[in-house]
Amino acid sequence: MSEHGTPFQDFIEQSLRSEVAPSTFASHPELEDFMRLISGDASPDAREEVAAHMALCVPCRKRWLKLAEAVKRQEQALLSSARYPTLSALAKENSQRPWFSQVGDYIAQRMRSFVPAWSLAGALGTAVVAAVVCLCVLLPPAAREWGRQARYTDLNGETVTKDIPVPDIVLPPASWDTPEALLKGVNAMAQYPLSRAIAEAIGQLRAAGVPLGLEVVAFTHDQVRLQTVHEGDSWESIAGMALGSEALWPLIVLLNAAQYPDGQLPPAGASIRVPAR
Amino acid sequence: MISSWTSWLSLIQWEQPVASEWTLRECRVFFWNRLYREAPAALDELDRELLGSTRDSSDDDRLQFVLLRAFTAIFEEGSSSTRRTLKAVLLHGFASGGAASGEDAGLDASGAGSGIYEVVDRHLTWQEAYSLVGGNPADYSARSRLCIALRAECQRQWEAVFGSAAPRVLSEEKAHV
Numbered sequence: 001m002s003e004h005g006t007p008f009q010d011f012i013e014q015s016l017r018s019e020v021a022p023s024t025f026a027s028h029p030e031l032e033d034f035m036r037l038i039s040g041d042a043s044p045d046a047r048e049e050v051a052a053h054m055a056l057c058v059p060c061r062k063r064w065l066k067l068a069e070a071v072k073r074q075e076q077a078l079l080s081s082a083r084y085p086t087l088s089a090l091a092k093e094n095s096q097r098p099w100f101s102q103v104g105d106y107i108a109q110r111m112r113s114f115v116p117a118w119s120l121a122g123a124l125g126t127a128v129v130a131a132v133v134c135l136c137v138l139l140p141p142a143a144r145e146w147g148r149q150a151r152y153t154d155l156n157g158e159t160v161t162k163d164i165p166v167p168d169i170v171l172p173p174a175s176w177d178t179p180e181a182l183l184k185g186v187n188a189m190a191q192y193p194l195s196r197a198i199a200e201a202i203g204q205l206r207a208a209g210v211p212l213g214l215e216v217v218a219f220t221h222d223q224v225r226l227q228t229v230h231e232g233d234s235w236e237s238i239a240g241m242a243l244g245s246e247a248l249w250p251l252i253v254l255l256n257a258a259q260y261p262d263g264q265l266p267p268a269g270a271s272i273r274v275p276a277r
Numbered sequence: 278m279i280s281s282w283t284s285w286l287s288l289i290q291w292e293q294p295v296a297s298e299w300t301l302r303e304c305r306v307f308f309w310n311r312l313y314r315e316a317p318a319a320l321d322e323l324d325r326e327l328l329g330s331t332r333d334s335s336d337d338d339r340l341q342f343v344l345l346r347a348f349t350a351i352f353e354e355g356s357s358s359t360r361r362t363l364k365a366v367l368l369h370g371f372a373s374g375g376a377a378s379g380e381d382a383g384l385d386a387s388g389a390g391s392g393i394y395e396v397v398d399r400h401l402t403w404q405e406a407y408s409l410v411g412g413n414p415a416d417y418s419a420r421s422r423l424c425i426a427l428r429a430e431c432q433r434q435w436e437a438v439f440g441s442a443a444p445r446v447l448s449e450e451k452a453h454v
């Protein structure tokens with residue numbers, strides 16, 4: 001008999017207790033049913049069915065307890081920003097990674113998948129060869145003036161004539177006196193961080209209409225001088241002073257790619273190479 | 278799933294005149310859980326889902342069905358304080374069920390919006406149960422008044438549903454043996 005209870009009260013308590021006496025079931029709700037219960041996506045009838053089952057089934061109650069505690073721990077961990085960065089911070093961090101690192105991760109991910117390594121390597125190699133062939137085919141005629149004089153029109157509309165001696169960029173290639181050798185050398189430098197600056201600079205100059213071969217080999221150590229970076233300088237302002245056009249700033253970046261491969265202008269007081277007029 | 282229960286129950290009426298005790302109890306717990314969460318089924322829905330099989334079942338099943346029906350009727354017609362006391366009675370009764378070891382207790386005993394599975398095996402006292410639903414634990418008169426109303430309702434329901442005199446447990450102030 002319950003505390004302070006009449007016989008009928010005891011009858012009610014005993015009846016309710018017997019209604020939820022543990023039972024043995026042949027089938028149980030699936031994990032998806034529990035997850036829908038947690039997420040609130042379960043229909044009212046589905047919710048009641050799972051709840052009624054758990055009222056009678058001890059193993060499912062235990063499963064529910066463990067699942068709910070695990071979800072609660074995950075929610076607390078996600079709310080703890082000191083341990084886990086936010087998605088925006090992760091995205092920012094990922095965008096600041098060098099492009100070759102991201103490419104490497106992508107390649108590694110593909111290799112861990114069902115794509116065989118040899119097929120991926122073959123596809124990449126074919127793409128590189130195709131790019132080289134396309135660039136060689138698309139070289140403007142002026143670029144074939146290698147080793148002699150090259151004449152091109154800069155963004156100001158002026159015709160510029162330049163001697164093109166042996167180039168002096170980044171690594172000392174044996175000979176970059178042909179467009180093919182140039183592209184081969186650039187591609188060979190893909191393993192180095194500075195190639196990103198070169199690739200971007202080439203893209204900028206090609207968009208400006210500068211012939212492909214010249215943007216890399218236009219300047220040598222005999223034709224450059226050192227200039228001190230002042231406060232407030234930028235690649236554009238330096239290109240404007242040295243070349244007469246701010247749009248040719250990638251040339252300055254390329255000229256200094258060996259010393260500053262990340263393409264960032266060094267702080268005030270540092271020396272950079274600029275073309276000598 | 279309840280529709281499959283309905284079709285199964287109707288099938289039982291034709292082919293198996295005596296329904297399985299397990300199935301009836303599961304179905305009743307389904308409706309007890311809805312009542313506990315303050316979303317009770319209508320009386321005609323209870324009759325539609327349970328009455329057919331209950332008629333051919335044991336006396337215990339009929340008593341449980343009438344008790345469920347009485348609780349539902351009082352909940353639908355009662356005031357907010359009556360509903361609160363009724364929920365406390367359910368909470369106290371279901372919490373004393375389970376494996377009786379306390380190991381299989383549910384998540385919490387807040388009672389608000391949760392299911393029976395969260396209070397089973399919690400073994401709450403009446404004061405604890407009544408406090409959880411917002412009542413004054415020192416007030417025993419509410420429970421007594423509710424039980425008097427429940428007993429009367431059970432008698433009325435039994436006579437209305439089964440057309441016979443209510444069992445002794447519902448009509449006498451003696452414990453059911």
